[in-house]
Amino acid sequence: xxxxxxxxxxxxxxxxxxxxxxxxxxxxxxxxxxxxxxxxxxxxxxxxxxxxxxxxxxxxxxxxxxxxxxxxxxxxxxxxxxxxxxxxxxxxxxxxxxxxxxxxxxxxxxxxxxxxxxxxxxxxxxxxxxxxxxxxxxxxxxxxxxxxxxxxxxxxxxxxxxxxxxxxxxxxxxxxxxxxxxxxxxxxxxxxxxxxxxxxxxxxxxxxxxxxxxxxxxxxxxxxxxxxxxxxxxxxxxxxxxxxxxxxxxxxxxxxxxxxxxxxxxxxxxxxxxxxxxxxxxxxxxxxxxxxxxxxxxxxxxxxxxxxxxxxxxxxxxxxxxxxxxxxxxxxxxxxxxxxxxxxxxxxx
Amino acid sequence: xxxxxxxxxxxxxxxxxxxxxxxxxxxxxxxxxxxxxxxxxxxxxxxxxxxxxxxxxxxxxxxxxxxxxxxxxxxxxxxxxxxxxxxxxxxxxxxxxxxxxxxxxxxxxxxxxxxxxxxxxxxxxxxxxxxxxxxxxxxxxxxxxxxxxxxxxxxxxxxxxxxxxxxxxxxxxxxxxxxxxxxxxxxxxxxxxxxxxxxxxxxxxxxxxxxxxxxxxxxxxxxxxxxxxxx
Numbered sequence: 001x002x003x004x005x006x007x008x009x010x011x012x013x014x015x016x017x018x019x020x021x022x023x024x025x026x027x028x029x030x031x032x033x034x035x036x037x038x039x040x041x042x043x044x045x046x047x048x049x050x051x052x053x054x055x056x057x058x059x060x061x062x063x064x065x066x067x068x069x070x071x072x073x074x075x076x077x078x079x080x081x082x083x084x085x086x087x088x089x090x091x092x093x094x095x096x097x098x099x100x101x102x103x104x105x106x107x108x109x110x111x112x113x114x115x116x117x118x119x120x121x122x123x124x125x126x127x128x129x130x131x132x133x134x135x136x137x138x139x140x141x142x143x144x145x146x147x148x149x150x151x152x153x154x155x156x157x158x159x160x161x162x163x164x165x166x167x168x169x170x171x172x173x174x175x176x177x178x179x180x181x182x183x184x185x186x187x188x189x190x191x192x193x194x195x196x197x198x199x200x201x202x203x204x205x206x207x208x209x210x211x212x213x214x215x216x217x218x219x220x221x222x223x224x225x226x227x228x229x230x231x232x233x234x235x236x237x238x239x240x241x242x243x244x245x246x247x248x249x250x251x252x253x254x255x256x257x258x259x260x261x262x263x264x265x266x267x268x269x270x271x272x273x274x275x276x277x278x279x280x281x282x283x284x285x286x287x288x289x290x291x292x293x294x295x296x297x298x299x300x301x302x303x304x305x306x307x308x309x310x311x312x313x314x315x316x317x318x319x320x321x322x323x324x325x326x327x328x329x330x331x332x333x334x335x336x337x338x339x340x341x342x343x344x345x346x347x348x349x
Numbered sequence: 350x351x352x353x354x355x356x357x358x359x360x361x362x363x364x365x366x367x368x369x370x371x372x373x374x375x376x377x378x379x380x381x382x383x384x385x386x387x388x389x390x391x392x393x394x395x396x397x398x399x400x401x402x403x404x405x406x407x408x409x410x411x412x413x414x415x416x417x418x419x420x421x422x423x424x425x426x427x428x429x430x431x432x433x434x435x436x437x438x439x440x441x442x443x444x445x446x447x448x449x450x451x452x453x454x455x456x457x458x459x460x461x462x463x464x465x466x467x468x469x470x471x472x473x474x475x476x477x478x479x480x481x482x483x484x485x486x487x488x489x490x491x492x493x494x495x496x497x498x499x500x501x502x503x504x505x506x507x508x509x510x511x512x513x514x515x516x517x518x519x520x521x522x523x524x525x526x527x528x529x530x531x532x533x534x535x536x537x538x539x540x541x542x543x544x545x546x547x548x549x550x551x552x553x554x555x556x557x558x559x560x561x562x563x564x565x566x567x568x569x570x571x572x573x574x575x576x577x578x579x580x
Contacts, residue, residue, distance in 0.1 A: 049485055051481055051484055051485060074487075074489055077484070077485075077487060078487035080485075081485055081486060081487075082481075082485040084478070084481065084482070084485075086478075087482070088478040088479060088482055090479070090482075090496070090500060091499075091500055100486060100496075101486040101487055104486070104487060104488050104489075104492050105487060148486065149485075149486070152486065152487060158485075
């Protein structure tokens with residue numbers, strides 16, 4: 001474990017921003033901290049980057065607790081770098097910006113020149129060394145900020161919503177670059193984002209925050225395919241999330257019995273992925289253990305697929321079908337249809 | 350009107366011909382004001398940094414007091430320094446009264462709030478972005494402060510120039526603790542006051558023009574620096 005946050009709480013102006021947060025990041029991981037805007041991600045990253053002290057709790061670097069002041073804290077801080085949401089560059093040239101972190105560490109001149117040239121090449125800014133920092137575009141500025149952080153060869157690179165202020169094209173390029181840099185350098189990346197598509201494309205592990213607390217932590221697959229709470233299910237974009245009573249027969253949801261493969265009993269939640277639901281005009285014999293009838297209440301285009309809402313008594317179940325399936329089945333609003341899905345497709349939590 | 354025009358003509362002649370009395374007063378004024386400004390800058394830029402970069406109870410109140418003192422009457426500072434360095438005062442043994450050193454001391458106190466206060470404003474104007482960036486790149490506390498100072502250098506230099514402007518044009522301190530002694534503590538402002546009183550219009554206008562020129566140089570430099578800061 002390269003970085004661990006233990007029981008971190010933070011207060012600002014009498015307001016509780018973080019409550020008892022526990023988080024750990026393994027060496028070499030691309031850890032993604034997700035959550036809606038204002039949930040405390042930046043506050044947590046500032047504590048992790050040793051820029052702020054927590055109200056309570058402690059930060060551990062390589063299993064060693066970091067003191068709140070003194071030389072040890074500075075030494076630990078020098079092993080990590082934060083690239084802020086809107087990075088600022090110092091006055092002067094791109095080169096003078098990138099070299100600054102090395103210069104304050106007393107690195108010899110020839111080594112500075114070698115390392116800066118190397119890192120500028122890494123971010124495709126070789127020709128930009130002499131450029132005045134205030135003449136750069138948004139994307140170039142982000143790359144200089146990255147180069148300035150990477151040149152120090154940190155153990156941990158902390159990125160606070162780096163794609164927020166970029167247009168879609170620059171955002172795509174930066175995400176690709178971050179992925180490449182992570183695999184090239186072996187540095188542990190910790191990135192905050194409110195956009196879970198960033199997490200899916202980059203992360204190896206992560207955590208989701210809500211109201212200053214960690215809602216779920218684990219691998220990206222665990223977070224996105226095995227959400228542990230209704231909030232998590234909704235955050236990762238799951239549809240068909242229902243409260244249910246679980247017994248030996250299955251899960252009872254609004255008088256329907258939904259079969260599943262879990263051993264859960266009592267109250268809980270289940271989610272049915274829309275893509276796992278088969279819609280047909282006629283009753284079919286399938287291996288699926290869940291079969292219901294209903295009426296189509298709406299057909300909506302969502303990107304390249306269509307969402308079909310089917311009213312099954314008191315339960316509205318959403319299925320997604322392709323354009324060709326929609327036209328083959330000739331599905332329209334008001335039609336009676338059959339829906340079916342496997343018990344193993346039902347996610348219980 | 351004729352007397353005024355005649356005064357201007359003679360004043361110009363004095364400046365062009367390099368009148369030794371006028372120029373010695375101007376030179377002395379510059380030396381005293383520059384010395385006071387350098388001393389004040391060396392002490393009160395760090396004081397401004399200390400106040401800005403530290404959290405303590407009553408900080409906002411202290412900054413308000415400093416800002417209020419920007420416009421403290423010069424005669425009040427003159428009187429305070431007089432009480433300090435007169436024979437009966439706590440620093441009387443130094444024998445500084447009616448010396449250029451006394452004027453320097455008074456002017457340092459006079460411009461201290463300007464330099465400290467405008468330094469605080471300059472540093473506050475940078476926000477937390479620069480200090481956070483410097484810290485995250487591994488700067489120690491002193492390295493971070495020096496970086497923020499360096500990034501706000503034009504505004505800090507403006508603070509110093511504003512201090513110099515106040516020092517060079519003040520009269521209260523110079524007349525009370527300097528004593529307006531000819532060839533020793535006479536400055537541009539005290540010489541103008543004396544000249545007007547004695548009816549020496551031309552010499553007063555010449556000195557006034559030099560004073561105005563100095564003020565203009567300061568003003569133009571401040572504007573140029575502020576323009577650089579905006580860039």
